[in-house]
Amino acid sequence: MRNYKNEYKKFQSSKTDKQNRAKRNKNRRLLMKKGLVRKGDNKDIDHRDGNPKNNNSSNLKVVSRSYNRSKK
Numbered sequence: 001m002r003n004y005k006n007e008y009k010k011f012q013s014s015k016t017d018k019q020n021r022a023k024r025n026k027n028r029r030l031l032m033k034k035g036l037v038r039k040g041d042n043k044d045i046d047h048r049d050g051n052p053k054n055n056n057s058s059n060l061k062v063v064s065r066s067y068n069r070s071k072k
Contacts, residue, residue, distance in 0.1 A: 020052065020053070023053075023055055024045070024052075026055075027045055027055050027060060028045055030057075031045060031060070031062065036062050037062055042064065042065045043062050043063065043064060043065060044062075044063055044064070044065050044067075044068035044069070045060050045061070045062060045063075046060070046061050046062070046063045046067075046068050046071075047059055047060065048060070048061060
């Protein structure tokens with residue numbers, strides 16, 4: 001049985017994780033305003049260079065969720 005509180009404490013509650021999540025959400029909202037994605041469309045925002053901290057608009061592209069999560 002999973003202990004969700006423990007997982008949150010370990011992996012999602014650090015300051016850097018919160019900042020990274022806020023940046024991802026900000027970029028998603030920006031692309032929603034541009035009309036490139038919408039809520040529930042099963043799309044992810046991919047970083048072309050593989051660096052999740054590089055959030056320049058030229059580095060972001062919309063891809064399917066299955067494609068983005070299968071990349072290594």
